[in-house]
Amino acid sequence: MSKRGWVSTIIILSILLIDQAIKIYVKTHMYLGQEIPVFDHWFIIHFTENNGMAFGWELGTNWGKLALSLFRIFAIGLIFYYLTKIIKKHIYPTGYIAVVSMILAGATGNLIDSIFYGKIFSNSEFYNRAVLFPPDGGYATLLHGKVVDMFYFPIINTDLPQWIPFWGGEHFIFFQPVFNFADASITVGFIILLLFYRKYVMK
Numbered sequence: 001m002s003k004r005g006w007v008s009t010i011i012i013l014s015i016l017l018i019d020q021a022i023k024i025y026v027k028t029h030m031y032l033g034q035e036i037p038v039f040d041h042w043f044i045i046h047f048t049e050n051n052g053m054a055f056g057w058e059l060g061t062n063w064g065k066l067a068l069s070l071f072r073i074f075a076i077g078l079i080f081y082y083l084t085k086i087i088k089k090h091i092y093p094t095g096y097i098a099v100v101s102m103i104l105a106g107a108t109g110n111l112i113d114s115i116f117y118g119k120i121f122s123n124s125e126f127y128n129r130a131v132l133f134p135p136d137g138g139y140a141t142l143l144h145g146k147v148v149d150m151f152y153f154p155i156i157n158t159d160l161p162q163w164i165p166f167w168g169g170e171h172f173i174f175f176q177p178v179f180n181f182a183d184a185s186i187t188v189g190f191i192i193l194l195l196f197y198r199k200y201v202m203k
Contacts, residue, residue, distance in 0.1 A: 004087050004094055008101040015105035019181040020112065023148040027117075028132055032124040035152075042155050048178050049124060049146035069114040069143040076111060079104045086200075096197045102189035109182030110147050117145030149178040 001009070026047050030036075036045040051065050083100050086092040118140025124130040140146075153175045162169050179187075193201070 002087065004097055007094055008083060008087060008097055011098055011101040012105040012108070015102065015181070015185050016109055016112075019106075019109035019185070022150065022181055023113065024132065026150045027121060027124060027130045027148050029129065030150075031129060032126050041157070042153060044152040044154065045150050046152040046178050047124070048149050050149060051146055065114075065144050069111070072107065072111045072114060076104065076107050079107065092200055093197075096193075096200050099189045099192050099197060102185045103193075106182040106185030106187075106189065109185070110180070113147040114145050115143055117148070118142065119145070121145075147180070149180045149183070151180060151184070152178045 026045070030045075030047040032047055032049065034047050037043075038045060051068075079100065083097070083104055086100065087097055117138075119138040119142055120133055121138055122131040122134040122136075123139035138145075155175055158171075160167050160170050
């Protein structure tokens with residue numbers, strides 16, 4: 001394997017290991033909805049699960065979940081094929097390969113949840129922690145697992161002043177979505193891609 005291939009492999013495996021270790025720990029040690037404040041309430045570990053895409057977006061219904069899981073498999077296959085191609089071509093810098101690897105790893109991390117978590121975990125509940133490899137089986141079939149999220153950054157959490165039109169007096173939170181390490185890997189990868197490597201995307 002080339003040096004660039006090793007860089008890609010190390011990035012992907014590292015992200016997957018960190019992502020899955022965090023998710024498994026949270027799922028087996030926290031109740032659904034449980035919160036652990038970290039930094040003065042602007043960074044909170046908040047355990048939640050979703051049936052859909054990043055930041056809790058969902059398609060709804062079992063068929064929607066299945067379609068999303070199958071789409072993820074297809075999309076990850078395309079990204080993997082693209083990554084293997086650009087590794088072999090020296091016109092692409094190592095930084096670009098690293099960014100594509102981050103995106104692939106993040107997408108794969110959430111796919112693992114979707115494919116396997118329903119089979120290997122019992123259901124997480126508000127006052128009941130999940131069990132890994134429960135004797136009675138998991139909470140769902142293959143491809144119907146829920147994605148585990150836990151990072152919550154309500155950086156601004158306040159009531160808006162009354163003088164603001166339309167929204168005056170309403171409670172305002174920024175940033176509301178709860179996400180995981182895989183989501184962060186995808187998001188950071190895309191931001192770096194747009195800022196520094198756009199010219200390589202269409203080559």
